[in-house]
Amino acid sequence: xxxxxxxxxxxxxxxxxxxxxxxxxxxxARLGKSRLLIVASRTLSRSTGVxxxxxxxxxxxxxxxxxxxxxxxxRASVLALTDEVRRLEPDLIVTVGGGTPMDTVKVALxxxxxxxxxxxxxxxxxxxxxxxxxxIVPAVKDPPLRQIIVPTTLSGAEFSxxxxxxDVTRRVKDLYTGRHIGGQVVILDPAVTIHTPDxxxxxxGIRAVDHAVETVCSRKPQPxxxxxxxxxxxxxxxxxxxxxxxxGNLEARLDSQxxxxxxxxxxxxxxxxxxxxxxxxxxxxxNVPHGHCSCVMLPSVLRWNHPVNAERQALVARALGREDxxxxxAVASLVRDLGQPGSLRAVGVTREHFAAIAAxxxxxxxxxxxxxxxxxxxxxxxxxxxxx
Numbered sequence: 001x002x003x004x005x006x007x008x009x010x011x012x013x014x015x016x017x018x019x020x021x022x023x024x025x026x027x028x029a030r031l032g033k034s035r036l037l038i039v040a041s042r043t044l045s046r047s048t049g050v051x052x053x054x055x056x057x058x059x060x061x062x063x064x065x066x067x068x069x070x071x072x073x074x075r076a077s078v079l080a081l082t083d084e085v086r087r088l089e090p091d092l093i094v095t096v097g098g099g100t101p102m103d104t105v106k107v108a109l110x111x112x113x114x115x116x117x118x119x120x121x122x123x124x125x126x127x128x129x130x131x132x133x134x135x136i137v138p139a140v141k142d143p144p145l146r147q148i149i150v151p152t153t154l155s156g157a158e159f160s161x162x163x164x165x166x167d168v169t170r171r172v173k174d175l176y177t178g179r180h181i182g183g184q185v186v187i188l189d190p191a192v193t194i195h196t197p198d199x200x201x202x203x204x205g206i207r208a209v210d211h212a213v214e215t216v217c218s219r220k221p222q223p224x225x226x227x228x229x230x231x232x233x234x235x236x237x238x239x240x241x242x243x244x245x246x247x248g249n250l251e252a253r254l255d256s257q258x259x260x261x262x263x264x265x266x267x268x269x270x271x272x273x274x275x276x277x278x279x280x281x282x283x284x285x286x287n288v289p290h291g292h293c294s295c296v297m298l299p300s301v302l303r304w305n306h307p308v309n310a311e312r313q314a315l316v317a318r319a320l321g322r323e324d325x326x327x328x329x330a331v332a333s334l335v336r337d338l339g340q341p342g343s344l345r346a347v348g349v350t351r352e353h354f355a356a357i358a359a360x361x362x363x364x365x366x367x368x369x370x371x372x373x374x375x376x377x378x379x380x381x382x383x384x385x386x387x388x
Contacts, residue, residue: 004020006222007269008182009161014261017254020050020150020189021057023261024094027185027370028061031376037090038065039081040107041097042151048195050094058067064088069101072164072283075119079110082116091145095183097206098153098196099290102183106163109143109181122165126174133368141180149183152193154204156211156260158186162268166284172360173284177268186259190253198247203291205240208260209233209331210294214273215266217305217312217327219371225266226315232262233319237334244338274374274383275301277367281360286349295340296347300386301370302328308372344387354384 015023028036036058038051045067047053053319055062066084070077081104085093095105110116114125128136136202157163161182166173186363215221239255246252255349266272279293288296302313306328314325322330334341341347349357358377361367367374374380 003038004220006224007226009159009182011159013188014186014188016202016258017189018187018189020193021053021194023187023189024054024059024148024150027187028058028092030093032182033092034061035063035089035091036061036092036094037063037085037088038096039069039101040065040067041069041101042067044195046098046277047236050152050192050195054094054096059299063090068368069097069104071100071289072287073100073103073107075165077123078104078107078111078165079117079119082111085112090279090347093145093147094145094150096150096152098151098200099157101147101154102151102157103163105147106161107165107176107182109147110140110143110163110178111259113141113143113178119167122167122174122272126176126220127365129363137177139177142180143178146180146184148185149193150187150189151257152196153200154256154260156208156264156267158183158263159264164280168171170360171284171356173280175365183249188254188257190250190257193253193257193377195246198244198342200245200289201289202240203289203295203340204331204337205236205243205256205291206298206338207291207294208263209236209334210275210298211267211315212236212263213298213302213327213331214275215270216316217272217302217309217371218266219369220271221265222270225270228262229267230315232259234317235259236263237320238279240334241337251326271369272366273301273305273370274361274367277370278357278361278366278380278383280364280366281357282349286347286353286358287357288347292341292347295335296342296344296387297383299328299332299335299342302331302384303386304315304383305370305372327355344384351388354381357384376386
């Protein structure tokens with residue numbers, strides 16, 4: 001008999017297809033919040049009108065903008081945000097952008113909850129992996145405030161309470177979680193995504209595909225997430241190709257955002273595998289953007305895992321429009337159609353990086369929950385060679 005547990009997010013609502021500035025102001029009023037801090041990427045804040053429109057809609061309720069988020073979220077950048085929160089004392093954070101500002105806020109909320117004031121303090125709350133591969137997930141107090149999120153990429157981080165930050169000394173991207181560090185409200189407005197570079201938009205779309213694929217192919221799949229992720233895969237495969245051909249088609253961009261919502265139901269709640277786990281280390285070691293990590297790793301991980309989950313992979317292949325059960329080829333075809341990189345060489349990873357990637361990956365909980373057991377660094381290197 002099947003058994004399992006699925007934990008729903010502490011997320012009140014998802015608002016979609018409405019102007020972000022209007023929806024943020026309305027949400028702040030509904031929640032009774034009067035001191036809002038906007039957290040955004042520097043480019044979005046200083047080179048577009050997205051952040052200023054939200055600030056103007058909030059009026060005097062906006063007490064500041066923090067736009068010093070750093071890619072791959074080094075611990076120092078998280079501490080910079082926590083210092084600003086302690087200084088300004090907001091009662092709600094409005095996060096605008098992609099995975100970088102979202103993760104910065106999530107991990108900052110952990111730091112605020114636990115009173116962390118230096119980089120060493122993060123070691124007590126990061127998720128760790130025991131020698132036997134089991135996860136050690138520290139209990140984290142509730143943070144003093146929440147965030148609402150306006151995403152501008154397709155990374156899906158808005159639909160999880162899992163955040164990542166990089167320890168630059170160990171060259172490892174660690175994961176953190178807490179019941180209330182994710183988005184209390186998510187606002188999906190395709191109009192604010194027009195400023196996102198096509199390469200970033202489409203590659204993070206593959207990141208969302210990765211979320212869905214590793215959920216369906218998990219060693220512990222769930223019937224609920226099978227339904228949402230398989231439908232989300234079909235939406236993403238269709239809409240991303242339209243996004244590539246017609247970047248200004250807002251209806252297709254919203255379809256991609258809605259596909260991400262469905263594809264992310266397993267994020268942090270269903271065990272994933274080596275595509276995400278190794279991908280985290282590609283970012284930490286070789287500075288590969290998240291979306292490109294999925295582009296280059298997912299097909300190879302699927303090939304490596306195929307001997308143990310061919311039936312699950314056939315479900316993925318069918319959702320992506322391929323009837324022969326070859327999920328790796330279906331994903332690789334989508335990556336190619338979107339003009340994204342398909343190999344480690346294409347994203348600047350060298351074989352000299354392999355040792356550090358493999359060592360860091362063995363500390364990652366997703367690597368240790370891969371459907372085909374990964375027992376040592378030699379297995380990681382084998383997968384890296386497939387992706388080379």
